[in-house]
Amino acid sequence: MNSPVRGMFFEDFEVGLEIITSARTITETDIVNFAGLSGDFNFIHTNAEAAKESPFGQRVAHGMLVASIATGLAVQQGFIDGTTLAFRELTWKFTRPVFIGDTILVAIKTTETKPMAKLGGGLVVFEARVLNQNDEVVHKGEWRMLIRSRA
DSSP: OOSOOTTOOGGGOOTTOEEEOOOEEOOHHHHHHHHHHHOOOOHHHHOHHHHTTSTTSSOBOOHHHHHHHHHHHHHHHSTTTTTEEEEEEEEEEEOSOOBTTOEEEEEEEEEEEEEEGGGTEEEEEEEEEEEOTTSOEEEEEEEEEEEEOOO
Protein backbone atom coordinates (compact mmCIF):
# COMPACT_ATOMS: atom_id res chain seq x y z
CA MET A 1 0.00 0.00 0.00
CA ASN A 2 1.58 3.30 -1.05
CA SER A 3 -1.09 5.82 -0.09
CA PRO A 4 -2.83 4.70 3.09
CA VAL A 5 -5.44 6.73 4.86
CA ARG A 6 -4.00 9.69 6.79
CA GLY A 7 -4.09 9.22 10.53
CA MET A 8 -4.93 5.53 10.74
CA PHE A 9 -6.35 4.45 14.08
CA PHE A 10 -5.32 1.35 16.03
CA GLU A 11 -8.33 -0.55 14.69
CA ASP A 12 -7.18 0.09 11.10
CA PHE A 13 -3.93 -1.84 11.47
CA GLU A 14 -3.96 -5.51 10.53
CA VAL A 15 -1.02 -7.90 10.70
CA GLY A 16 0.53 -8.05 7.23
CA LEU A 17 -0.38 -4.50 6.20
CA GLU A 18 2.60 -3.09 4.29
CA ILE A 19 3.26 0.55 3.53
CA ILE A 20 6.00 1.92 1.29
CA THR A 21 7.09 5.52 1.90
CA SER A 22 8.21 8.04 -0.64
CA ALA A 23 11.95 8.24 -1.30
CA ARG A 24 14.53 10.85 -0.28
CA THR A 25 18.14 11.45 -1.29
CA ILE A 26 20.78 11.84 1.44
CA THR A 27 22.80 15.04 0.94
CA GLU A 28 26.02 16.46 2.29
CA THR A 29 23.93 19.17 3.93
CA ASP A 30 21.99 16.48 5.83
CA ILE A 31 25.24 15.08 7.22
CA VAL A 32 26.73 18.46 8.13
CA ASN A 33 23.51 19.59 9.83
CA PHE A 34 23.18 16.32 11.75
CA ALA A 35 26.81 16.53 12.90
CA GLY A 36 26.11 20.01 14.25
CA LEU A 37 22.87 18.97 15.92
CA SER A 38 24.20 15.75 17.46
CA GLY A 39 27.79 16.78 18.11
CA ASP A 40 29.01 13.69 16.21
CA PHE A 41 31.83 15.03 14.06
CA ASN A 42 33.50 11.65 13.60
CA PHE A 43 35.84 11.81 10.58
CA ILE A 44 33.93 9.04 8.80
CA HIS A 45 31.03 11.48 8.45
CA THR A 46 32.72 14.87 8.10
CA ASN A 47 36.24 14.53 6.68
CA ALA A 48 36.22 13.59 2.99
CA GLU A 49 39.98 13.10 2.78
CA ALA A 50 40.32 10.95 5.90
CA ALA A 51 37.22 8.93 4.95
CA LYS A 52 38.97 7.90 1.69
CA GLU A 53 41.28 5.78 3.86
CA SER A 54 38.37 4.08 5.68
CA PRO A 55 36.96 0.69 4.65
CA PHE A 56 34.14 2.55 2.85
CA GLY A 57 36.41 4.84 0.83
CA GLN A 58 34.15 7.83 1.34
CA ARG A 59 32.01 9.61 3.92
CA VAL A 60 29.11 7.70 5.40
CA ALA A 61 25.84 9.14 6.68
CA HIS A 62 25.37 8.84 10.45
CA GLY A 63 23.36 5.75 11.31
CA MET A 64 21.09 7.75 13.57
CA LEU A 65 20.57 10.32 10.80
CA VAL A 66 19.27 7.59 8.51
CA ALA A 67 17.10 6.17 11.31
CA SER A 68 15.69 9.66 11.95
CA ILE A 69 14.97 10.23 8.26
CA ALA A 70 13.25 6.83 8.14
CA THR A 71 10.82 7.81 10.90
CA GLY A 72 10.28 11.16 9.18
CA LEU A 73 9.41 9.43 5.91
CA ALA A 74 6.86 7.34 7.80
CA VAL A 75 5.27 10.44 9.31
CA GLN A 76 5.21 12.18 5.91
CA GLN A 77 3.43 9.17 4.41
CA GLY A 78 0.53 10.11 6.68
CA PHE A 79 -0.63 6.81 8.12
CA ILE A 80 0.43 7.75 11.68
CA ASP A 81 -0.33 11.45 11.30
CA GLY A 82 -2.22 12.67 14.35
CA THR A 83 -2.87 9.22 15.80
CA THR A 84 0.51 8.30 17.28
CA LEU A 85 0.36 8.62 21.07
CA ALA A 86 3.93 7.45 21.66
CA PHE A 87 6.90 5.94 19.88
CA ARG A 88 7.59 3.39 22.62
CA GLU A 89 10.54 1.34 21.45
CA LEU A 90 13.07 1.00 18.67
CA THR A 91 15.30 -1.96 17.83
CA TRP A 92 17.62 -1.11 14.95
CA LYS A 93 20.43 -2.64 12.91
CA PHE A 94 22.71 -0.80 10.49
CA THR A 95 23.27 -3.39 7.75
CA ARG A 96 24.97 -1.37 4.99
CA PRO A 97 26.52 2.09 4.75
CA VAL A 98 24.50 4.99 3.37
CA PHE A 99 26.50 7.46 1.29
CA ILE A 100 25.95 11.01 0.10
CA GLY A 101 23.73 10.74 -2.97
CA ASP A 102 22.00 7.51 -1.93
CA THR A 103 18.22 7.59 -2.17
CA ILE A 104 16.29 5.75 0.53
CA LEU A 105 12.71 4.73 1.25
CA VAL A 106 11.12 2.68 4.00
CA ALA A 107 9.06 -0.50 3.72
CA ILE A 108 6.93 -0.79 6.86
CA LYS A 109 4.97 -3.93 7.71
CA THR A 110 2.57 -4.44 10.62
CA THR A 111 3.64 -7.57 12.51
CA GLU A 112 1.61 -7.38 15.73
CA THR A 113 -1.21 -5.47 17.37
CA LYS A 114 -2.19 -5.43 21.03
CA PRO A 115 -5.11 -3.44 22.47
CA MET A 116 -4.21 -1.17 25.39
CA ALA A 117 -7.54 0.45 26.14
CA LYS A 118 -6.38 2.06 29.40
CA LEU A 119 -3.82 4.04 27.37
CA GLY A 120 -6.40 5.13 24.79
CA GLY A 121 -5.33 2.89 21.96
CA GLY A 122 -3.12 -0.06 21.25
CA LEU A 123 0.39 -1.16 20.56
CA VAL A 124 1.29 -1.63 16.90
CA VAL A 125 4.56 -3.37 16.08
CA PHE A 126 6.13 -2.59 12.73
CA GLU A 127 8.97 -4.25 10.87
CA ALA A 128 10.80 -1.41 9.14
CA ARG A 129 13.32 -1.86 6.34
CA VAL A 130 15.22 1.06 4.82
CA LEU A 131 16.08 0.36 1.19
CA ASN A 132 18.51 2.25 -1.03
CA GLN A 133 18.21 3.00 -4.75
CA ASN A 134 19.54 -0.50 -5.53
CA ASP A 135 16.78 -2.12 -3.46
CA GLU A 136 19.36 -3.17 -0.84
CA VAL A 137 18.38 -3.18 2.83
CA VAL A 138 20.64 -0.61 4.53
CA HIS A 139 18.89 -0.49 7.91
CA LYS A 140 16.23 -2.66 9.48
CA GLY A 141 14.47 -3.08 12.73
CA GLU A 142 11.31 -2.95 14.74
CA TRP A 143 9.24 0.04 15.79
CA ARG A 144 6.70 -0.23 18.62
CA MET A 145 4.15 2.57 18.65
CA LEU A 146 1.13 3.34 20.76
CA ILE A 147 -1.62 4.32 18.31
CA ARG A 148 -4.84 6.05 19.33
CA SER A 149 -8.13 4.16 19.13
CA ARG A 150 -11.09 5.45 17.21
CA ALA A 151 -13.47 5.03 20.19
